[in-house]
Amino acid sequence: MYHDQGNYSPSYSSRPPSRPGSRGNGNNYGQYQDPMTETSQGLHPPNRLRVMTSMPNLSSRYDNSPVSSVSSRPRPLQPTSANPTSSTSGTTPKSLLNSALHFAGGLIPHPQESTKHHTILRHSPALIFYRGPKTSLAITIFSSPSHPLPPDRTLWLQQRGFSGDTGLKLKSLVGATSSWMDVTPSTQVKVSDLEPETSRAWERDISKASRKLSREMGPKAHVPRQTHVVRIPEAAEDGYFRLVLCVGGLASGSKRKTLCQSPVFRVASTSSDSSVLKGASLSTMPIEMGVKVASFMASNVVQRYAAPVVAVADRVRPGMIKEEVGKRAFKTVGKQVRNMNGPGSERDGTFYGFDTAGPGGDVMGMGTMGTMGMGGMVVGGEEGPEQPFPIKFQGRVGTGTGRGRMELGMPTTNLVDVPGDIKVNLRGVYFGWACVLPGRGVDPAIIAENCWYEAVIMATKSAYASVIAETDIKVYLAHEFGDGVRFTDAKMKVIVMGFIRPEVQPAQGTVASVQDRLEMASQDVMVTMASLGRENWGPDMTLDRLKTAKSSRSLGDKFNDARTKVQRTVEKVPVHGVGIRTFGGEERDRIHGTGGYWVAR
Numbered sequence: 001m002y003h004d005q006g007n008y009s010p011s012y013s014s015r016p017p018s019r020p021g022s023r024g025n026g027n028n029y030g031q032y033q034d035p036m037t038e039t040s041q042g043l044h045p046p047n048r049l050r051v052m053t054s055m056p057n058l059s060s061r062y063d064n065s066p067v068s069s070v071s072s073r074p075r076p077l078q079p080t081s082a083n084p085t086s087s088t089s090g091t092t093p094k095s096l097l098n099s100a101l102h103f104a105g106g107l108i109p110h111p112q113e114s115t116k117h118h119t120i121l122r123h124s125p126a127l128i129f130y131r132g133p134k135t136s137l138a139i140t141i142f143s144s145p146s147h148p149l150p151p152d153r154t155l156w157l158q159q160r161g162f163s164g165d166t167g168l169k170l171k172s173l174v175g176a177t178s179s180w181m182d183v184t185p186s187t188q189v190k191v192s193d194l195e196p197e198t199s200r201a202w203e204r205d206i207s208k209a210s211r212k213l214s215r216e217m218g219p220k221a222h223v224p225r226q227t228h229v230v231r232i233p234e235a236a237e238d239g240y241f242r243l244v245l246c247v248g249g250l251a252s253g254s255k256r257k258t259l260c261q262s263p264v265f266r267v268a269s270t271s272s273d274s275s276v277l278k279g280a281s282l283s284t285m286p287i288e289m290g291v292k293v294a295s296f297m298a299s300n301v302v303q304r305y306a307a308p309v310v311a312v313a314d315r316v317r318p319g320m321i322k323e324e325v326g327k328r329a330f331k332t333v334g335k336q337v338r339n340m341n342g343p344g345s346e347r348d349g350t351f352y353g354f355d356t357a358g359p360g361g362d363v364m365g366m367g368t369m370g371t372m373g374m375g376g377m378v379v380g381g382e383e384g385p386e387q388p389f390p391i392k393f394q395g396r397v398g399t400g401t402g403r404g405r406m407e408l409g410m411p412t413t414n415l416v417d418v419p420g421d422i423k424v425n426l427r428g429v430y431f432g433w434a435c436v437l438p439g440r441g442v443d444p445a446i447i448a449e450n451c452w453y454e455a456v457i458m459a460t461k462s463a464y465a466s467v468i469a470e471t472d473i474k475v476y477l478a479h480e481f482g483d484g485v486r487f488t489d490a491k492m493k494v495i496v497m498g499f500i501r502p503e504v505q506p507a508q509g510t511v512a513s514v515q516d517r518l519e520m521a522s523q524d525v526m527v528t529m530a531s532l533g534r535e536n537w538g539p540d541m542t543l544d545r546l547k548t549a550k551s552s553r554s555l556g557d558k559f560n561d562a563r564t565k566v567q568r569t570v571e572k573v574p575v576h577g578v579g580i581r582t583f584g585g586e587e588r589d590r591i592h593g594t595g596g597y598w599v600a601r
């Protein structure tokens with residue numbers, strides 16, 4: 001702790017968990033909930049004829065009037081944020097979009113398509129609202145017992161009515177010459193990694209589809225093999241798509257062979273979009289009515305939330321994202337670290353006596369390991385943090401699980417509402433300073449204002465399967481606040497000063513023993529205390545430095561700063577959640593990579 005006489009004395013006494021609870025929802029947009037996850041209690045899709053004829057009565061149908069829900073299973077799209085306890089009425093963007101989603105989603109009556117040996121079942125509704133880099137589609141692949149899925153199976157996104165700008169973008173993004181885009185999910189996860197509500201909904205879909213397949217093709221003609229959550233790249237824009245299951249065609253260099261295709265689906269944002277009817281056929285026409293309804297309702301409401309920000313964003317649009325991304329020194333440093341085979345990685349392995357897991361796939365930037373002096377106890381040089389550190393951000397204290405407190409005697413704060421770029425770029429164990437802001441959840445007698453504590457910051461693989469590679473951020477403050485003290489919901493500022501080590505992931509299906517975790521944790525705390533105890537590593541000096549770095553910038557740089565700020569604001573406004581496309585989708589695609597995940601059945 002800084003400006004305090006208290007000694008650090010970790011308490012390792014075991015106490016029972018007092019409040020087991022959930023983690024943050026992994027949503028970058030704070031409290032905002034994904035409209036797609038709220039459909040489970042939503043509206044019963046009106047009958048087909050009404051779709052075509054009821055448009056003039058929309059306002060009376062959707063303005064404030066709760067409409068009774070007859071049934072509807074959850075429509076899983078986003079396993080990290082399923083929230084079945086939602087309202088079905090009102091004029092919030094989400095409830096309006098829900099209505100529209102059900103309104104339109106029930107209209108295309110082909111949730112599965114089969115060939116002789118393969119079936120693709122679509123779990124997601126036919127109408128998928130754009131939700132930024134997390135736009136995704138869930139399917140389950142079935143195949144006949146004689147045709148298990150080959151390991152080199154691939155999934156491709158094919159746009160119907162593919163042309164114009166979108167075509168060019170897709171091509172430039174994948175460097176391909178055709179309109180097919182490889183969207184094979186990058187990560188395999190276990191069923192236990194899935195959000196339970198979502199998992200159950202998929203299982204219900206699978207049982208229903210299995211029964212239908214048995215009736216139509218004979219008992220057990222096709223059996224479930226894999227469920228895929230495919231990330232729909234932003235470059236795909238609005239329009240009609242289907243997924244095509246193939247074998248070969250990637251690095252293997254072999255020719256791509258089509259096995260089966262998914263039912264068609266529609267990706268729609270609420271931006272005014274001339275491609276609305278592109279790719280639509282007679283059988284999909286009704287859905288367009290739904291989309292129009294949704295756009296009409298959502299854009300009216302969303303305008304109030306997002307219009308000012310989007311307007312500003314549009315003015316500063318050119319090149320902004322490039323600058324933003326270019327400024328991410330993380331990337332370069334991350335690469336350096338990844339290239340550091342040899343001394344650095346060996347040190348981590350032996351230092352903690354574990355096999356260390358490096359950053360996965362597309363995760364950028366682990367930060368810098370600095371130099372280890374003083375018998376391996378400090379990170380970084382005497383002159384203070386090295387680029388890209390210090391990195392400052394803020395989050396909110398979420399609910400804990402009680403596990404760390406009980407098992408290690410070390411409670412850790414699960415930080416939620418952390419900016420998306422932090423969750424995407426940090427991966428591993430870091431050290432720095434943290435300050436709990438006065439206000440909600442904070443007893444001023446226990447936590448003084450403006451008090452910076454030495455902190456271990458853990459950016460670990462997200463607890464639930466997620467469409468893009470994000471981390472959960474946990475903070476351990478090197479201070480004993482007393483028995484059972486919590487500051488849930490408080491705001492916390494964090495300054496990351498340096499990188500200690502990659503996260504240690506024990507072998508799949510196992511957890512590190514309490515003793516090993518305690519060993520790692522106490523080593524981290526010691527490195528943190530020793531490193532931050534040096535002259536140029538204090539919080540005040542760091543804050544001054546951060547300020548000076550800003551004030552010594554040229555006017556041009558400052559202008560860039562301002563633009564970055566606008567960009568951040570845009571990213572924070574839940575525009576993606578309500579289906580508005582902002583600029584920079586392609587850059588985001590590059591950052592997030594193919595994304596997606598799959599489970600074996």
Ligand SMILES: Cc1cc2nc3c(=O)[nH]c(=O)nc-3n(C[C@H](O)[C@H](O)[C@H](O)COP(=O)(O)O)c2cc1C
Pocket residue numbers: 400401402403404405407410411412414429456458476502503504505506512517520521522524525
């Ligand atoms: C400073 C610190 C570092 C830790 N590092 C690791 C680690 O690398 N791997 C691991 O499996 N557990 C590690 N742990 C232990 C778990 O993260 C611990 O069980 C966690 O605090 C429990 O929180 P949770 O229930 O929210 O997951 C560490 C704990 C602390 C306090």
Ligand SMILES: Nc1ncnc2c1ncn2[C@@H]1O[C@H](COP(=O)(O)OP(=O)(O)O)[C@@H](O)[C@H]1O
Pocket residue numbers: 017018019397398399400401402403404405406410411412413414475476477478479480481485486487488
């Ligand atoms: N030294 C500390 N570091 C971080 N959080 C602390 C500390 N002391 C108390 N807390 C509080 O305790 C909570 C975590 O404890 P708990 O809910 O038992 O979860 P866990 O055991 O999962 O870490 C934090 O959210 C925070 O409010």
